[in-house]
Amino acid sequence: MFSTLDIVGALYYLSRLINIFILVRVIFSWVNPNPHSSLIQFIYAVTEPILSPVRELIYKLGYTGMIDFSPIVAILLVNMGYSLLARLVMGLW
Numbered sequence: 001m002f003s004t005l006d007i008v009g010a011l012y013y014l015s016r017l018i019n020i021f022i023l024v025r026v027i028f029s030w031v032n033p034n035p036h037s038s039l040i041q042f043i044y045a046v047t048e049p050i051l052s053p054v055r056e057l058i059y060k061l062g063y064t065g066m067i068d069f070s071p072i073v074a075i076l077l078v079n080m081g082y083s084l085l086a087r088l089v090m091g092l093w
Helices: 004-031 038-060 070-090
Strands: none
């Protein structure tokens, strides 16, 4: 029904979209938008399940600084997850 290239392409666009949402959330943290906006609530709802476990992991590793590195780590994990899934779908691994 779907070719492997279609699935890999869909995974690619999904991973890019998640990365964009994470970057938009970082920008929102700098400008402090209206938290009651439906766009803001949607982006927070999409990114929080990804960022929260990463934030917990960083905290458990002992980092308690002022800079939140969870978006950087989350983007790296999303890209690694895409790479792994694409290789599995393509049968290269």
